[in-house]
Amino acid sequence: PTSGAENTLRQRKIPTVPVVPERRFDPKAPKHIQEQPWTLKNFWRHFNWLHLTLLFSFPCIGIYGILTTPLHTKTLIFSFIYYVFSGLGITGGYHRLWAHRSYKAKQPLRWFFAAGGAAAFEGSIRWWARDHRAHHRYTDTDKDPYNVKKGFWYAHIGWMIILQNPRRIGRTDISDLNTDKFVVWNHRYFIYLATFMAFVVPSLVCGFLWGDFRGGYFYAGVCRLVFVHHATFCVNSLAHLIGSQPFDDTNSARNHYITALVTLGEGNHNYHHAFPNDYRNGLRWYEYDPTKIIIWLCSLVGLAYDLNTFPQNEIEKGRVQQEQKVLDRWRARLNWGTPLEVLPVMEFEEFLEQSKTRPLILINGVVHDVTGLQHPGGQGLLRSAFGKDATAAFNGGVYEHTNGAHNLLSTYRIAVVRGGMEVEVWKSGAGEKIPMKDTFG
Amino acid sequence: PTSGAENTLRQRKIPTVPVVPERRFDPKAPKHIQEQPWTLKNFWRHFNWLHLTLLFSFPCIGIYGILTTPLHTKTLIFSFIYYVFSGLGITGGYHRLWAHRSYKAKQPLRWFFAAGGAAAFEGSIRWWARDHRAHHRYTDTDKDPYNVKKGFWYAHIGWMIILQNPRRIGRTDISDLNTDKFVVWNHRYFIYLATFMAFVVPSLVCGFLWGDFRGGYFYAGVCRLVFVHHATFCVNSLAHLIGSQPFDDTNSARNHYITALVTLGEGNHNYHHAFPNDYRNGLRWYEYDPTKIIIWLCSLVGLAYDLNTFPQNEIEKGRVQQEQKVLDRWRARLNWGTPLEVLPVMEFEEFLEQSKTRPLILINGVVHDVTGLQHPGGQGLLRSAFGKDATAAFNGGVYEHTNGAHNLLSTYRIAVVRGGMEVEVWKSGAGEKIPMKDTFG
Ligand code: HEM
Ligand code: HEM
Ligand SMILES: [Fe+2]
Ligand SMILES: [Fe+2]
Ligand SMILES: [Fe+2]
Ligand SMILES: [Fe+2]
Numbered sequence: 001p002t003s004g005a006e007n008t009l010r011q012r013k014i015p016t017v018p019v020v021p022e023r024r025f026d027p028k029a030p031k032h033i034q035e036q037p038w039t040l041k042n043f044w045r046h047f048n049w050l051h052l053t054l055l056f057s058f059p060c061i062g063i064y065g066i067l068t069t070p071l072h073t074k075t076l077i078f079s080f081i082y083y084v085f086s087g088l089g090i091t092g093g094y095h096r097l098w099a100h101r102s103y104k105a106k107q108p109l110r111w112f113f114a115a116g117g118a119a120a121f122e123g124s125i126r127w128w129a130r131d132h133r134a135h136h137r138y139t140d141t142d143k144d145p146y147n148v149k150k151g152f153w154y155a156h157i158g159w160m161i162i163l164q165n166p167r168r169i170g171r172t173d174i175s176d177l178n179t180d181k182f183v184v185w186n187h188r189y190f191i192y193l194a195t196f197m198a199f200v201v202p203s204l205v206c207g208f209l210w211g212d213f214r215g216g217y218f219y220a221g222v223c224r225l226v227f228v229h230h231a232t233f234c235v236n237s238l239a240h241l242i243g244s245q246p247f248d249d250t251n252s253a254r255n256h257y258i259t260a261l262v263t264l265g266e267g268n269h270n271y272h273h274a275f276p277n278d279y280r281n282g283l284r285w286y287e288y289d290p291t292k293i294i295i296w297l298c299s300l301v302g303l304a305y306d307l308n309t310f311p312q313n314e315i316e317k318g319r320v321q322q323e324q325k326v327l328d329r330w331r332a333r334l335n336w337g338t339p340l341e342v343l344p345v346m347e348f349e350e351f352l353e354q355s356k357t358r359p360l361i362l363i364n365g366v367v368h369d370v371t372g373l374q375h376p377g378g379q380g381l382l383r384s385a386f387g388k389d390a391t392a393a394f395n396g397g398v399y400e401h402t403n404g405a406h407n408l409l410s411t412y413r414i415a416v417v418r419g420g421m422e423v424e425v426w427k428s429g430a431g432e433k434i435p436m437k438d439t440f441g
Numbered sequence: 442p443t444s445g446a447e448n449t450l451r452q453r454k455i456p457t458v459p460v461v462p463e464r465r466f467d468p469k470a471p472k473h474i475q476e477q478p479w480t481l482k483n484f485w486r487h488f489n490w491l492h493l494t495l496l497f498s499f500p501c502i503g504i505y506g507i508l509t510t511p512l513h514t515k516t517l518i519f520s521f522i523y524y525v526f527s528g529l530g531i532t533g534g535y536h537r538l539w540a541h542r543s544y545k546a547k548q549p550l551r552w553f554f555a556a557g558g559a560a561a562f563e564g565s566i567r568w569w570a571r572d573h574r575a576h577h578r579y580t581d582t583d584k585d586p587y588n589v590k591k592g593f594w595y596a597h598i599g600w601m602i603i604l605q606n607p608r609r610i611g612r613t614d615i616s617d618l619n620t621d622k623f624v625v626w627n628h629r630y631f632i633y634l635a636t637f638m639a640f641v642v643p644s645l646v647c648g649f650l651w652g653d654f655r656g657g658y659f660y661a662g663v664c665r666l667v668f669v670h671h672a673t674f675c676v677n678s679l680a681h682l683i684g685s686q687p688f689d690d691t692n693s694a695r696n697h698y699i700t701a702l703v704t705l706g707e708g709n710h711n712y713h714h715a716f717p718n719d720y721r722n723g724l725r726w727y728e729y730d731p732t733k734i735i736i737w738l739c740s741l742v743g744l745a746y747d748l749n750t751f752p753q754n755e756i757e758k759g760r761v762q763q764e765q766k767v768l769d770r771w772r773a774r775l776n777w778g779t780p781l782e783v784l785p786v787m788e789f790e791e792f793l794e795q796s797k798t799r800p801l802i803l804i805n806g807v808v809h810d811v812t813g814l815q816h817p818g819g820q821g822l823l824r825s826a827f828g829k830d831a832t833a834a835f836n837g838g839v840y841e842h843t844n845g846a847h848n849l850l851s852t853y854r855i856a857v858v859r860g861g862m863e864v865e866v867w868k869s870g871a872g873e874k875i876p877m878k879d880t881f882g
Contacts, residue, residue: 137840173822250844274844276817317845318848324772376541378614381614399578407759411755
C-alpha cells in the first residue's frame with residue numbers, strides 16, 4: 001500500500017510504512033530441532049543422517065579398499081589426474097564461476113566444471129553456491145553456514161553433519177542461478193550425476209583401459225573423493241584459522257601457502273574475502289593458484305571471458321589501511337613519554353633550583369630529568385646542559401639529533417616550564433631591559 | 442667578559458654577546474690545495490701520496506706474491522684466522538669500543554683489539570675514531586669525511602687518496618681518547634706497531650711454526666691485509682648504498698646481509714646509524730653479527746662490561762615512525778577519490794533528473810556515477826538503487842559492505858548533494874508534513 005500524496009515535482013510515489021503485526025511468542029508453534037535442547041530422547045534428530053552416513057562411510061570404504069586392493073601405477077596416476085579434475089570443478093566452477101560470477105564461461109567449460117564438481121560429490125551447484133554466498137555475506141556470524149567461530153571441526157565438517165535450521169542461514173540472492181537452465185538441471189539430477197562421475201566413471205576408465213575395475217573404484221573413486229572433500233573443507237576451516245591478514249582483518253579469512261597448496265590455490269583466502277569477485281585468489285603471478293592459471297588459459301582460447309579483476313588501486317588501498325591498523329596497534333603498545341597536557345607545570349626558577357640537586361635539562365619548553373642516561377655524544381656535553389635551556393644546542397646548535405634521540409628525549413619528560421620556550425637571557429633580567437614594544441614593530 | 446648585572450634571585454651570571462670581529466675576505470691568506478682548482482701544474486699536490494702509495498702497492502705486492510709463492514694449507518688457515526683477528530680489531534675495538542664507547546673493556550681486551558687493529562693497518566685508534574665520529578655526526582654532508590654523496594669510490598677509498606682539507610672535516614669531541622694513555626701511546630708508535638703486527642708477526646708465525654716465511658708474508662700478511670682493507674672500506678661505501686632502511690631513512694645508512702657478511706656484522710648499518718652506541722649492529726640474535734657475539738662472550742668472562750643496548754621501546758618507536766613514513770608515501774600514490782571539498786554540489790532534484798539517463802546512486806550524501814561497475818553483489822541489487830538514496834542499504838540495510846567496497850565507492854564520486862544525507866521520504870514532500878519543532882524536542 002503506497003501513500004497517495006502524488007508530488008508532481010518529484011514524480012515518485014513514496015510507500016508509507018506498512019502496519020507490521022506485532023510478533024507474539026507462540027508456545028505452540030513447532031520449533032526447529034536446533035532450537036530445542038539436546039536430550040537423550042531427541043539427540044538423533046539433531047543429525048543430518050544422509051550427510052553423516054556419506055561422510056563417514058567414504059573414508060571407511062576407502063580404508064577397506066586400501067587394505068584389500070593392490071595399487072597399480074596407472075591407477076595411481078589416474079587418481080591424481082581425477083583428483084585435480086574434480087578439485088578444479090569445485091574451485092574453478094562451483095566457487096569462482098557460479099558462486100562468485102568472477103568470469104563468464106562458454107558451454108563446454110561449464111560442462112567440464114560441472115562434471116568435475118559432480119565427481120567431487122559436494123552437492124549441486126545451486127546448493128553449494130547458495131551456502132557459499134551466505135558465507136561471504138554473513139562471514140563469522142550465526143547466519144554464516146560454516147561459521148568458523150564455532151570451531152575448527154564445525155567449519156570443517158560439523159555444519160554438514162548437524163542438521164541445519166534453514167531459518168538460521170542468511171538469505172542470499174540466487175535468482176541468477178534459478179534462471180539458469182543448466183544449473184537447475186544439475187540441481188535436479190545431481191545425485192545420479194554425482195554417483196556416475198564420482199564412482200562409475202573412474203571404475204570404467206581404469207577397468208576398460210588397463211583392467212583395474214576394483215582399483216579404479218577404490219582408489220580413483222573413493223579414496224580420491226575423501227581427499228578432495230577434506231581439501232575443500234579446509235578452505236572453510238584452515239583458511240579461516242591460520243595465516244596472515246594483509247588486506248582486511250575485520251573477518252577471519254587468512255592467507256596461508258599451505259592451505260593454498262592443498263586447495264588448488266584457494267588458500268589466499270584473506271584476499272578472496274576482501275575481493276570475492278576477482279577470478280584470482282593468489283594475487284601476484286608467483287602466488288600459488290593453479291585455478292587462476294587454468295581460467296586464464298581458458299580465456300586465451302575463448303572458453304572463458306570477461307575475467308574480473310579488482311582494480312590494483314583498490315587492492316593497494318586495502319593493504320595500506322590494513323598496515324595502518326597494524327602500525328597503530330604497535331604504536332599504542334609503546335611508551336611515547338608522558339603527554340605534554342598531563343605534565344605538571346614548573347616555574348623556571350623552580351627548574352633552576354632543582355637543577356642543583358638533579359640532572360635537569362630544559363629542551364623545547366619541557367624539563368627532562370636525564371638520570372641514568374648514557375649519552376652517545378658523551379657525558380661531558382650532556383653535563384654541560386644541566387640546569388640550562390639546551391633547545392638550540394639539541395636541535396642543531398651543537399648537534400642536530402636524530403629522530404631516535406628525539407624519541408628517547410620524550411621519555412625523560414618531567415614537567416612543562418611555565419610559558420615554555422624560555423631563554424636564559426630573558427629570565428635572567430637582561431631580557432627585562434629589552435623594550436617589549438620593539439617586538440611588535 | 443660577562444655583564445655584571447648580578448641577579449640574586451637567579452644567582453647566575455649571564456654572558457653578554459661578545460663583540461665578534463667582522464670577517465673580511467683576505468686575498469693573501471694561504472688557501473688549502475682543495476680550495477684551489479685542479480691544474481696540470483698542481484694536480485699532484487691534490488693527492489695524499491703516503492696513502493696512495495700504500496693502498497696501491499699492497500694489492501700489487503699481493504698479486505706478485507700469489508704468482509710466485511706456493512700456498513700451504515696451514516698458511517691459508519692461519520691467514521683466515523689472522524683475517525678475523527685483524528677484522529675484529531677494527532669492528533670490536535676501533536669501531537664499537539673506542540669510536541662509539543658502546544661498552545667498556547679490561548686492559549687485556551684493549552691490547553688484543555689494538556693489536557688486531559694494528560694488523561689491519563688502518564691508522565691509529567685516535568685517527569680512526571676522530572674521522573668516524575665526524576662521519577656519524579655529519580653523515581652525508583660535506584663535513585662527513587667519507588661522504589657517500591660523492592659516490593661509491595670516494596666513500597670506499599677516494600677520501601684517503603685525495604688529500605683532505607682539515608678545515609672541511611667536521612669537528613668532534615675526542616677528549617676521552619686524548620686523555621687515554623693507551624690510545625695516545627698507540628697513536629704515537631702506530632707506524633711501528635702496524636708494520637710489526639701486519640707483516641712481521643705473520644711471517645714469523647708461519648716461518649717458525651711450519652717454515653713458510655715467504656707464504657706468511659705474502660698470504661697472511663699482504664693478501665690478508667688487502668681483504669681486511671676492502672671489507673672495512675665497504676662499510677663506508679656499500680653499507681651506505683645498498684639495502685633497506687627500517688629504522689630511519691633521513692640518512693644514507695642501510696642494512697644488507699651481504700655487507701654484514703663481508704664486515705663481521707657491521708652491515709646492519711641503518712640500525713647502527715640510528716643507535717650508534719648500541720654494542721650490537723645486528724639487533725636480533727639471528728642477524729649476522731659475530732662482533733656482537735665476541736663482545737658478549739667477553740662480557741661473560743668479565744673482559745667486557747657495561748654493554749650498552751638501546752632500549753627496545755626506543756628501537757621500536759623508530760621502526761614505527763619509519764614504517765609510517767613508507768606507508769604515507771604509498772598512500773599518497775593511490776587514488777582515494779575526489780575529495781569531498783572539491784566535488785561540485787548538486788540539487789536533489791538534479792540528481793533525480795540525471796538518474797533517468799545515467800546510473801547515479803546517492804550514498805552518504807554523495808552522488809556516485811557507477812557506470813561500468815561490475816557489482817560483486819549482482820547487477821540487480823545495484824540497479825535497484827539507481828536514482829535513490831541507498832545509504833542505509835549500502836551500510837547494512839541490505840548488506841554491510843566491506844572496507845574494500847567503501848574504498849571502491851569513493852572512486853565513483855561525482856557530486857555532493859545539497860544539504861547532504863537527504864532521505865527520499867523527506868524530499869518527496871512527505872517529510873514536509875513532519876513538524877520540524879518535534880526534532881528539537
Ligand atoms: C638531554 C637529552 C639528550 C638526549 C636524550 C640525547 C640523545 C642523543 C642520542 C640518542 C644520540 C645518538 C643518536 C644521534 O646521532 O642522534 C646523541 C648524540 C649526540 N648528542 Fe645528544 N642527547 C641529549 C642532549 C644533548 C645535548 C644537551 C648535547 C649538546 C650540548 C648533545 C650533543 C650530542 C652530540 C654532539 C651527539 C653526536 C655524537 C656523535 O655521533 O659523535 N646531546 N644524543
Ligand atoms: C553503489 C556502489 C556500490 C559498490 C561500489 C558496491 C561494491 C561492492 C563490493 C566491492 C562488494 C564485494 C565486497 C564486499 O563483500 O563488500 C559488494 C557486495 C555486495 N553488495 Fe555492493 N556495492 C554498491 C552498491 C550496492 C547496493 C546499492 C546494494 C544493495 C542495494 C549492494 C549490495 C551488495 C551485496 C548484497 C553484496 C554481497 C554479495 C555477496 O557476497 O553475496 N551493493 N558490493
Ligand atoms: Fe571463506
Ligand atoms: Fe568465496
Ligand atoms: Fe656509516
Ligand atoms: Fe659507527
